Amino acid sequence: MGCIEEMNYEIILKNTSFKECREFVEKNFKEIYKVKPGYKMFDVYLIGVPPVMIGVDVDHVVFPYTKPCYGTFLLRIRGEEEIALLRKGGGT
Amino acid sequence: MTRLNNALLLLGCPELPVQTGIALYLANKLAKKDVGVTIAGTRSAINLIKVSDPEGNYAKKMIDLDRCIENLAEKRMDFDSCFVFIHNDAGISYLTTMRSISDADLFAIVFGSDAEMLASMIGFECEKIVARTAHNPIPLKKKIDEVL
Numbered sequence: 001m002g003c004i005e006e007m008n009y010e011i012i013l014k015n016t017s018f019k020e021c022r023e024f025v026e027k028n029f030k031e032i033y034k035v036k037p038g039y040k041m042f043d044v045y046l047i048g049v050p051p052v053m054i055g056v057d058v059d060h061v062v063f064p065y066t067k068p069c070y071g072t073f074l075l076r077i078r079g080e081e082e083i084a085l086l087r088k089g090g091g092t
Numbered sequence: 093m094t095r096l097n098n099a100l101l102l103l104g105c106p107e108l109p110v111q112t113g114i115a116l117y118l119a120n121k122l123a124k125k126d127v128g129v130t131i132a133g134t135r136s137a138i139n140l141i142k143v144s145d146p147e148g149n150y151a152k153k154m155i156d157l158d159r160c161i162e163n164l165a166e167k168r169m170d171f172d173s174c175f176v177f178i179h180n181d182a183g184i185s186y187l188t189t190m191r192s193i194s195d196a197d198l199f200a201i202v203f204g205s206d207a208e209m210l211a212s213m214i215g216f217e218c219e220k221i222v223a224r225t226a227h228n229p230i231p232l233k234k235k236i237d238e239v240l
Contacts, residue, residue, distance in 0.1 A: 017181045037189035038165040044158070045165040049188040049215075066185045068134055068157065069105035 004044055004065060004075070012062060013074035018049045021064040021074045029055030029062060033086045041082055048072075056083050096127050100171040100196065102160070103133030103141075104183045108204055110229045111177055112140045117233055118175060118201075119150045121240055129153065130171070132160035164193045171196045179204030179226075184213050191216060199239070203232055 013024060025032060034051035046052050047066040055062035061079045066072045099122050101115050119129045130153040131141055141151045155163075163169045174196035176187040187200055198218035202211045207224040214220065221239055223231035 018185050036192045037185070038161070038193035040165065045161050045189075045193075047161070047182075047185045047189045049185055050192065066182050068103075068137075068182050068186070069107065071180065071182050072185065 004042055004077070007042070007077055010076040011073055012076050013072075015071045016074065018052075018064055018066070018072050021048075021072055022051070022053045024074055025053040025055040025062060029057060031056040035086075042077070042079065054086060056086065059083065061086075096122075096125065096172050096197075098128040098130070098171050099173040099175065100160070100194075101129060101131045102157070102174060102176045102186060102190065103131065103137040104177045104179055104186070105134065106137040106140050108179050108226045110203055110225055110227065110232055111137070111179075112144055113229045114201065114203075114232050114236070115141060115177065116145055116150045117229070118236060118240075119152075121236070123150065123152075125240075127173075130155060130160075132157050161189070161193070164190070170194050173197045173199065175199040175201055178202045178210055179207070180210070181213075184210060187214065187218070188216075191218075201232070201236075 033054045036050055037048050039046045041063055048064050059078055059080050060076050061082050062076045064072050065075045122129050131151050132155045134157050138154050145151045174190050178200055200214055200218055200220045202222045204226050207222050211220050211222045221235045223235050225231045
């Protein structure tokens with residue numbers, strides 16, 4: 001668990017809230033998937049308030065990542081496999 | 093409360109002093125009712141529990157928070173009841189996530205300066221134990237005693 005921190009990620013929003021992440025994804029991306037909390041992305045299980053919004057930005061996924069002491073971050077990480085899973089039906 | 097054989101205490105960031113004391117108090121209270129208690133938290137939150145209860149008199153089982161979420165999401169374990177400690181937005185996210193990945197009866201223990209506002213963000217039915225306190229555990233202890 002937690003190797004997202006070791007990946008090449010871009011922080012789009014930091015110290016934010018699940019609500020702001022949801023609104024940002026809805027506003028800025030055309031390809032959006034809604035998943036339930038607990039959805040597995042890379043090797044972590046997403047924490048959040050449903051619907052958890054995941055945006056697709058070409059070959060990157062944009063998703064909320066929550067840590068108890070630092071709040072929620074909106075991250076952008078390259079993830080062709082994760083996008084394929086979302087398109088295959090991992091999200092709605 | 094219909095079933096209470098085992099319970100999970102899901103701790104948040106330990107920056108507010110009341111959390112550790114209330115977690116140990118609640119663990120003891122549940123243990124006296126023959127409830128098996130597991131405490132999940134970040135490394136710091138768990139270490140605070142371990143240092144406060146070095147012989148494990150109150151905290152008998154502990155698990156890393158991420159590992160706990162993984163095990164629940166993969167249905168490798170579950171609990172009858174789950175007490176989620178909430179004093180920030182992330183706590184609400186963890187509570188709601190528990191609702192999605194667990195069948196446990198949920199108790200939201202909401203504290204800190206924004207306790208009422210955070211409690212109002214809980215958009216589903218669960219037992220709310222709310223006290224606007226960060227340092228003094230007594231208001232929260234009293235609320236817990238009213239519920240359990």
